[in-house]
Amino acid sequence: MNGKNLQYYVEKMKRLKIDRAHGPAPHKPVLLLSVIALIEDGQVTENRIELCPELAEAFIRYWSRVTDRKPDISLPFFHLKSDKFWHLHPNTDYEKALQVANPLKGISRLREVVSHASLDDELFLLLTDAIDRETIRQTLIRTYFHEHREQVGELIAEAQQIGAYRESLIDEVESPFSTSKPRRRTGVNTKVRDAGFRQAIMRLYDYTCAVCELRIVTMDGESATEAAHIIPFRVSQNDDARNGISLCKLHHWAFDRGLFSLSGKHRVIVSGLMSDKRPTEWRLTELKDKPIQLPDRVKLRPAQEAMAWHRDNVLR
Numbered sequence: 001m002n003g004k005n006l007q008y009y010v011e012k013m014k015r016l017k018i019d020r021a022h023g024p025a026p027h028k029p030v031l032l033l034s035v036i037a038l039i040e041d042g043q044v045t046e047n048r049i050e051l052c053p054e055l056a057e058a059f060i061r062y063w064s065r066v067t068d069r070k071p072d073i074s075l076p077f078f079h080l081k082s083d084k085f086w087h088l089h090p091n092t093d094y095e096k097a098l099q100v101a102n103p104l105k106g107i108s109r110l111r112e113v114v115s116h117a118s119l120d121d122e123l124f125l126l127l128t129d130a131i132d133r134e135t136i137r138q139t140l141i142r143t144y145f146h147e148h149r150e151q152v153g154e155l156i157a158e159a160q161q162i163g164a165y166r167e168s169l170i171d172e173v174e175s176p177f178s179t180s181k182p183r184r185r186t187g188v189n190t191k192v193r194d195a196g197f198r199q200a201i202m203r204l205y206d207y208t209c210a211v212c213e214l215r216i217v218t219m220d221g222e223s224a225t226e227a228a229h230i231i232p233f234r235v236s237q238n239d240d241a242r243n244g245i246s247l248c249k250l251h252h253w254a255f256d257r258g259l260f261s262l263s264g265k266h267r268v269i270v271s272g273l274m275s276d277k278r279p280t281e282w283r284l285t286e287l288k289d290k291p292i293q294l295p296d297r298v299k300l301r302p303a304q305e306a307m308a309w310h311r312d313n314v315l316r
Ligand SMILES: [Zn+2]
Pocket: 209, 210, 211, 212, 213, 214, 247, 248, 249, 250, 251
């Protein structure tokens, strides 16, 4: 035993080295809450923490609940190394840049130099255990967010509900697809429903438009793609992953207006209404017959019944 047990890390969390020179700036505890959220949600499954949009998005979500100051995830991502349980790993050829005493400023520079961070193996193991993880999380909340504990608690509960709803949509593909679901799920509000459906579809399609393959994701978690229902939710009440598809904003608009649809072989059918004549490779008519991008797992691909409904009822 090297003594690095739960109690050791609870004490560590209570004594994070925090610069209070410019007033309360809970960068480090917010980053740790964000890492914990990603581990809990199954987005971080090994001891390798990348400065990815999902982490930045979680950071901003917590940050905005506890302070009005401008968020900067690069600060704690770099400085947490002074607490000795957080280790930075350089990209190849950047080993020296990481050794210099000067902090790396800004997300771009940090991502250029640092490949990822890792935790002490002992700490990572504790965070993969639901009970130990909660002990560490509650320590952070009690120590740094006492005033905002309710808001932070609400955020954690909401993320858990969204994750559970997302997983239920993936599990649904084990049952036959239905074009309408009159029964309302109890206890799931619209915000959780929308966010869970979006998460399920974005993860299946990796934030990529299934039609044009556009993928734009910013470091604060914004993306140019949307989770579209094939049979609209108001008609089907169905968030089943097989009733969803990831589309860029333009193609979502065109799909909902019946300017294109999908064949039984997951290829693009273009409406005869399309009148684009200008010689540009981006025009919608050029997408005719193009096979769309699909999730690897066949069961999770758009359902035949949903695509047929869209052809019969929306395609013009
Ligand atoms: Zn597109």
